[in-house]
Amino acid sequence: MAFAPSKARKLQTRKEPTVSLNSMMDMMTIILLFLLKSYSTSGALMQPHLDNLPESTVQKSPEKHLAVVVSERGVLKPSESATDKATMPILVPIGELASEEEAALPSLEAFLYDQRAMDEKLGKKEIAHVLTVEAAENIPYSWILKIVETATSVGFDTFDFVVTKIS
Amino acid sequence: MAFKPSQRRKAPDETVEPNITPIMNLMVVLIPMLLSVAQFVQLSLLEYTPPPAEQILDGEGGEGEGGGEVQNLDLLLNIAEGGFEVSVFNETKGDNFKEIPLLPDGTYDFEALHREMLRIKTDIVGPPVRVEEQADTTSQQVSRLEIFKYADANRIKISAQSQLPWQVLVQVLDETRNYRDPETRMPHPLFPLPLLGQIQ
Numbered sequence: 001m002a003f004a005p006s007k008a009r010k011l012q013t014r015k016e017p018t019v020s021l022n023s024m025m026d027m028m029t030i031i032l033l034f035l036l037k038s039y040s041t042s043g044a045l046m047q048p049h050l051d052n053l054p055e056s057t058v059q060k061s062p063e064k065h066l067a068v069v070v071s072e073r074g075v076l077k078p079s080e081s082a083t084d085k086a087t088m089p090i091l092v093p094i095g096e097l098a099s100e101e102e103a104a105l106p107s108l109e110a111f112l113y114d115q116r117a118m119d120e121k122l123g124k125k126e127i128a129h130v131l132t133v134e135a136a137e138n139i140p141y142s143w144i145l146k147i148v149e150t151a152t153s154v155g156f157d158t159f160d161f162v163v164t165k166i167s
Numbered sequence: 168m169a170f171k172p173s174q175r176r177k178a179p180d181e182t183v184e185p186n187i188t189p190i191m192n193l194m195v196v197l198i199p200m201l202l203s204v205a206q207f208v209q210l211s212l213l214e215y216t217p218p219p220a221e222q223i224l225d226g227e228g229g230e231g232e233g234g235g236e237v238q239n240l241d242l243l244l245n246i247a248e249g250g251f252e253v254s255v256f257n258e259t260k261g262d263n264f265k266e267i268p269l270l271p272d273g274t275y276d277f278e279a280l281h282r283e284m285l286r287i288k289t290d291i292v293g294p295p296v297r298v299e300e301q302a303d304t305t306s307q308q309v310s311r312l313e314i315f316k317y318a319d320a321n322r323i324k325i326s327a328q329s330q331l332p333w334q335v336l337v338q339v340l341d342e343t344r345n346y347r348d349p350e351t352r353m354p355h356p357l358f359p360l361p362l363l364g365q366i367q
Contacts, residue, residue, distance in 0.1 A: 021187050028194040035201035048208055054337040058344070060212040100329075132212070135333050142329035144336075145365055148217065158216050163337060165209040 048162065049078050049088070054137040056163035065160060066115055066128050068108070070097075070135035070143060075108055078134070097143050105150045112154040129155060134162040213337060218322075218362060240292065240317040242358060244280075245366060246327035246339060251280050255291060275335060281342040284323075284357050288346075292320045323358035326366045336363075 049069045068091060069076040075092035092107045112131075119127045131151045135144060148159055245252040251267040258264050267279045295313035302309050315321075323343050327336060340361055345354045 018184075021191060025187055025191065025194075028191070028198065031198055032194060032201070035198065035205050038205040038207060039201055047206075048210060053208075053210075054334040056211065056213055056337050057341050058211050058213045060214055062210050062212055137332060137334035137337075139333045140329060141327050141331040141333060141336050142365060144333060145363060148215070148363065152217060158214060160212040160214055161337070163211055163213050165211040 048164075049076075049134055050136050052136045052138065053134065053162060053164045055166045057166060058163060059165070060160075062162070063130075063132075063160065065130040065132045066112075067132035067134060068147070070133060070139050070147065072136070075105070075147065077111070097146065098140075100142075103146065103149060104153065105146055108147065108150045109154055112151055112156065116155065127155075130158040130160060131156045132160045132162060213340060215340075215361065215363070218360070238317055239319050240287075240322075241319070241324075242287065242322070243324045243326070244339070244343065246275070246325065246331055246335065247366070248328065251275065251283075253280070253283050253287070255287060275338075277338055277342050280339070281346065284343050285346050288357050292317060321356065321358060322360045322362060324362045324364060326364040328366050 050071060067078055069078050069088060072094070073086075074090050074094040074097050076088035077091050078088055091111050092105050096102065096105060096107060116127055131147075133144070133147060144161075151159070240255055241257045243252075243254045243257070245254075249266075250269045253265045253267065255263045265283055267276050267283065270276050292315055295315050297314050299312045299314060300309050301312050325336070325339060325343075327339075343358050343361065345356050345359065347354050
């Protein structure tokens with residue numbers, strides 16, 4: 001014959017097992033404070049695509065304009081989907097960029113013409129005339145000059161070079 | 168006679184934990200959002216506006232107040248393999264031409280370049296002849312335009328070799344753009360309008 005169930009056990013209320021979130025809360029609070037400290041409105045406008053940008057004391061805040069990235073792979077087109085320089089589409093291949101015979105870059109010229117034509121088609125009041133150039137610190141100076149000359153011939157008159165700010 | 172202490176009071180107090188799940192939910196949303204806009208590297212923009220082609224071809228000389236021709240400064244900086252070469256009035260020797268050799272470690276002497284730029288600005292260009300106020304029709308902002316005795320007093324032509332690393336040129340632009348007043352620590356323009364060229 002089975003024993004009668006214990007009365008004490010019957011009266012005992014079973015506690016729901018819970019996970020202690022306190023330590024995770026502490027961690028989250030620290031991360032949140034750190035991120036709030038490094039929060040920047042310009043961070044939403046521009047994120048660096050290269051980790052070896054030149055350093056400068058210039059203080060001009062980032063602005064959103066048509067941008068190109070210059071790296072050892074050539075002139076690249078930054079996009080929302082491709083943030084890494086290894087996956088960014090190539091606008092100007094390195095052979096064309098490094099060539100000493102060509103002073104201009106026909107591939108870049110075609111791209112810039114297309115961008116301006118698109119602005120006109122969309123009925124934008126102001127057609128793009130500012131080009132943001134993000135170039136690595138070790139890029140030869142002649143590559144920058146080629147980009148400037150090509151863009152100037154298309155109608156761009158201001159160039160914003162992305163640099164890392166130092167005090 | 169004192170009463171016997173109550174048996175109930177001896178029961179341990181249960182600790183009540185607040186429900187932090189909603190706060191956790193908020194954190195989980197906030198952290199990715201802040202991560203996407205956080206800026207771990209401080210970026211800024213170095214603006215370069217090349218002058219129109221006709222201005223380069225014609226030079227910047229204009230007419231002075233009395234109708235006379237205004238002289239040009241023609242400040243030129245060559246970044247050569249052996250160091251900087253600074254020339255004014257298109258001279259290649261004498262007091263208006265200075266060579267700044269490389270430092271013993273083989274790097275460019277940016278401090279000496281900055282000193283030379285400051286000397287040219289103070290000793291050769293001098294203070295502005297007059298200040299004009301210009302109103303921008305679109306932004307309605309009024310800007311002060313300083314007129315110097317040389318028409319191209321704000322401009323510097325920079326020539327460098329094709330293989331010069333971009334970082335060196337950025338540093339040169341920093342040193343030639345402005346200077347800080349040693350007393351007020353306020354920045355003042357030196358030669359803020361560069362014209363980039365290449366040594367052939």
